[in-house]
Amino acid sequence: MSNGRVFADIADRYDRINRVLSLGQDQAWRMRAVSHLPSGRLLDLGAGTGAANEIFGRFEVVALDPAPAMLARNAAPNRVVAVGESLPFIGESFDAVFSAYVVRNLHSLEATLDEINRILRPGGRAGLVDLGRPATRVKARVHRVGTGVVLPLVGLVAGARAEYSYLHHSLDKLAAPEQLYASTPFDIVDIWRMGPLGFVYGVVLEKRR
Numbered sequence: 001m002s003n004g005r006v007f008a009d010i011a012d013r014y015d016r017i018n019r020v021l022s023l024g025q026d027q028a029w030r031m032r033a034v035s036h037l038p039s040g041r042l043l044d045l046g047a048g049t050g051a052a053n054e055i056f057g058r059f060e061v062v063a064l065d066p067a068p069a070m071l072a073r074n075a076a077p078n079r080v081v082a083v084g085e086s087l088p089f090i091g092e093s094f095d096a097v098f099s100a101y102v103v104r105n106l107h108s109l110e111a112t113l114d115e116i117n118r119i120l121r122p123g124g125r126a127g128l129v130d131l132g133r134p135a136t137r138v139k140a141r142v143h144r145v146g147t148g149v150v151l152p153l154v155g156l157v158a159g160a161r162a163e164y165s166y167l168h169h170s171l172d173k174l175a176a177p178e179q180l181y182a183s184t185p186f187d188i189v190d191i192w193r194m195g196p197l198g199f200v201y202g203v204v205l206e207k208r209r
């Protein structure tokens, strides 16, 4: 199943499902990254239904997502259908980029980071939040067993088995964030883990001046 199909299929239930699975913490996890970003023009990359809109008070937001079905539910005034790997904006035209729960779904994180670097002004920042596995091997194994049981059950109840199977497998797709962001064109301002067993991470990157 392609990730485009996944998000088109669950668009109407996406926010509810996310809130339940995160035990109501998804917005607090987003907020911690947003609090590190400079004011001004912000790109919400993979904005989906606009779940983060309520915490973007001080920003002029552009919401970007490749799934029209997700974006159709997003109330942001500026919406763009596109992918992170090819951003339809001129260079140095944003102060900040925010992206929550998107990195695992990208075709290429490397190409997307290059694009973020291109569109940010020098000193601009990107705040990324995503899910993965806990840092230690034992905790990661426990977490893998847990999501292998819980997510198919939730999928069965929600009538979306393929989508939940996709979520379970996507958690193992990428390296740990400490490795993933070690050699990028940016300076790392901060990187942290949160949530049960630390399976959620946040990272703030700054474009070099």
Ligand SMILES: C[S@@+](CC[C@H](N)C(=O)[O-])C[C@H]1O[C@@H](n2cnc3c(N)ncnc32)[C@H](O)[C@@H]1O
Pocket (backbone or CB within 6 Å): 003, 004, 007, 018, 045, 046, 047, 048, 049, 050, 051, 052, 064, 065, 066, 067, 070, 082, 083, 084, 085, 099, 100, 101, 102, 105, 106, 107
């Ligand atoms: C799990 S949802 C997160 C939505 C929103 N950021 C949030 O915090 O609720 C992942 C989003 O990433 C989008 N997406 C998938 N591939 C993408 C890509 N290559 N570039 C940008 N967004 C992508 C999906 O369409 C989907 O809306």
